[in-house]
Amino acid sequence: MKEPDIDSADEARRVAAVNRYLSLDAPGDGALDRVTSLAARIFHAPIATVTVVDDEWVRCRAAYGLPTRLCQGRRATSLCARAIGHDGVSVVPDTLADPHAAADPMVSGEPGVRFYAAAPIVASGGHRLGSVNVMDTRPRQAGVEELDALQDLAAMVTGELELRLAAARTVATERELRAGAERLARTLQRTLLPPALPQVPGLRAAAAYHPFSADEVGGDFYDLFPLDGNRWGFFLGDVCGKGADAAALTSLVRYTLRAAAVYDPDPCTVLANLDAVLHQEHAGSQGPPPYCTAVFGVLEPDGDGFTVTLAGGGHPPALAVRAAGGVETVHPEGGQLIGILRDPHFAQVGTRLNAGDALLLYTDGLTEARTGTGAMLDGEGLAAYLAAAAPADADDLLVSVHKLIASLGEGVSDDTAVLALSVPARSTAAPFRSPGAT
Amino acid sequence: MRHDHGLTITHRSHSTRVQVLVVAGDLDHHTAPRLREALDGVRLERGAGLVIDLSALTFCDSTGISVLVAAHQYAQNAGAVLALAGLDADLAHVFRIMGLDRLFSSYDDAEKAIAALQ
Numbered sequence: 001m002k003e004p005d006i007d008s009a010d011e012a013r014r015v016a017a018v019n020r021y022l023s024l025d026a027p028g029d030g031a032l033d034r035v036t037s038l039a040a041r042i043f044h045a046p047i048a049t050v051t052v053v054d055d056e057w058v059r060c061r062a063a064y065g066l067p068t069r070l071c072q073g074r075r076a077t078s079l080c081a082r083a084i085g086h087d088g089v090s091v092v093p094d095t096l097a098d099p100h101a102a103a104d105p106m107v108s109g110e111p112g113v114r115f116y117a118a119a120p121i122v123a124s125g126g127h128r129l130g131s132v133n134v135m136d137t138r139p140r141q142a143g144v145e146e147l148d149a150l151q152d153l154a155a156m157v158t159g160e161l162e163l164r165l166a167a168a169r170t171v172a173t174e175r176e177l178r179a180g181a182e183r184l185a186r187t188l189q190r191t192l193l194p195p196a197l198p199q200v201p202g203l204r205a206a207a208a209y210h211p212f213s214a215d216e217v218g219g220d221f222y223d224l225f226p227l228d229g230n231r232w233g234f235f236l237g238d239v240c241g242k243g244a245d246a247a248a249l250t251s252l253v254r255y256t257l258r259a260a261a262v263y264d265p266d267p268c269t270v271l272a273n274l275d276a277v278l279h280q281e282h283a284g285s286q287g288p289p290p291y292c293t294a295v296f297g298v299l300e301p302d303g304d305g306f307t308v309t310l311a312g313g314g315h316p317p318a319l320a321v322r323a324a325g326g327v328e329t330v331h332p333e334g335g336q337l338i339g340i341l342r343d344p345h346f347a348q349v350g351t352r353l354n355a356g357d358a359l360l361l362y363t364d365g366l367t368e369a370r371t372g373t374g375a376m377l378d379g380e381g382l383a384a385y386l387a388a389a390a391p392a393d394a395d396d397l398l399v400s401v402h403k404l405i406a407s408l409g410e411g412v413s414d415d416t417a418v419l420a421l422s423v424p425a426r427s428t429a430a431p432f433r434s435p436g437a438t
Numbered sequence: 439m440r441h442d443h444g445l446t447i448t449h450r451s452h453s454t455r456v457q458v459l460v461v462a463g464d465l466d467h468h469t470a471p472r473l474r475e476a477l478d479g480v481r482l483e484r485g486a487g488l489v490i491d492l493s494a495l496t497f498c499d500s501t502g503i504s505v506l507v508a509a510h511q512y513a514q515n516a517g518a519v520l521a522l523a524g525l526d527a528d529l530a531h532v533f534r535i536m537g538l539d540r541l542f543s544s545y546d547d548a549e550k551a552i553a554a555l556q
Contacts, residue, residue, distance in 0.1 A: 240500035240503075240504060241467070241500060241501065288504045288505070288508075289504060289507075289508075291500075291504060313537075314535065314536035314537050314538075315535070334540060335537050336537030336541070337503075337507070337536050337538065340504060342511065342514075344537070345537065345540065364532075368532070376528055376531070378531070
């Protein structure tokens with residue numbers, strides 16, 4: 001039998017197809033093993049193999065009655081390379097009567113193959129990837145029925161390989177989609193949070209976002225920004241829901257709070273304006289009303305510290321970590337959810353941050369996390385933890401919270417945003433000039 | 439945390455004046471629309487009372503809370519009164535933080551809520 005001429009471009013495409021299949025898995029799995037054992041039984045032959053042929057090697061994918069190492073060899077001398085040369089079955093009734101076949105080590109050496117029959121495995125693109133082979137150690141003939149069955153088996157191998165390729169492609173596509181969604185979520189998240197907090201003279205500010213899920217955008221938000229004169233506004237909150245709708249709502253809430261604060265920075269008025277905007281946003285819509293919880297505050301330099309006026313709308317209490325030790329809740333009692341209630345009540349409360357004091361704002365992902373006992377951590381649990389940790393400043397405070405979240409592990413089931421503000425313990429900043437302040 | 443306990447809602451009339459919705463299971467993003475539908479099916483006359491019994495509630499997320507707020511507004515529009523019964527300690531705590539304790543009348547169990555609305 002003469003080796004047919006090989007079109008080199010077509011051969012390159014064929015080898016590429018072979019490599020796609022070869023990259024899928026390791027040989028020796030159940031489906032191909034069943035094909036070889038069936039082929040051997042149909043021919044009443046001791047040996048059957050499934051081989052694929054790349055540019056240099058004949059590679060064994062399954063072998064029955066033959067060790068795998070004997071099943072594979074150099075393409076140039078292998079009997080199994082010839083089946084890919086043409087469509088239809090190849091039969092060598094006696095290998096010793098065929099000079100080319102006699103060069104195969106399986107013929108000249110172990111196991112001493114004398115009879116060989118093969119049907120090509122034809123991929124969907126028409127490329128012959130390899131073959132299903134049957135061998136015997138004595139010369140013989142093959143019946144038409146047997147050869148037809150061999151072709152059917154080769155077609156089954158094709159089907160199996162196509163299926164695996166399709167499955168691998170699906171997995172790869174899914175992985176790509178998931179990576180894309182994660183990238184989008186992270187990008188969106190970045191646009192919802194300020195890239196960096198501004199430098200406020202005499203104040204240290206730090207913020208962190210602890211996402212619960214990599215591919216689900218949460219609705220936590222925060223910001224710190226200049227108001228009129230030397231006052232600063234800050235807020236932190238959480239919108240109802242997750243995903244793209246929550247992200248859009250978060251963006252609306254953030255810009256509304258900043259705009260409302262420029263118009264009138266009174267904290268309760270800012271929250272009331274946000275409430276009105278959210279109600280308007282929902283007017284005429286049938287879906288669940290958008291709502292959020294938030295804390296909005298105004299910082300005003302006062303001596304070597306700041307006065308803080310804080311309004312709350314249905315949000316967990318802020319915590320003041322005092323320089324002298326001890327943690328106090330700073331909670332405007334009775335503030336209600338924003339955007340969902342008729343005539344909601346917003347409340348505000350004042351406190352002072354002196355040198356060495358820090359203020360922590362957080363979302364309920366932190367306080368609703370479950371501790372080892374199964375109970376919610378709660379504001380009291382957080383306050384007790386911070387009292388023991390006694391963080392020195394805003395950055396230290398965030399480190400403490402980070403450690404706490406890490407230690408809660410599986411108990412955490414939601415995103416957590418934290419914003420920490422602190423006044424340096426011993427202020428080296430220039431004295432404040434505050435013409436607007438009394 | 440995955441919540442897949444499902445939600446069952448049972449509606450019964452306790453008297454001509456008071457109806458009871460027993461909400462059991464997880465009230466979340468997926469199941470909340472069913473409570474909304476159930477509420478649409480409750481006819482409230484002026485002066486009537488509706489008790490939502492939450493004693494068998496296993497989970498309530500922000501969407502669930504918004505449906506409870508909607509129920510309150512629905513009752514208010516009808517000139518009726520809504521009472522919640524059997525809130526567990528965690529949910530009661532969340533309601534306090536959200537300022538919803540000022541909105542809802544809440545009772546330890548359905549019997550006490552029904553008695554208050556009679």
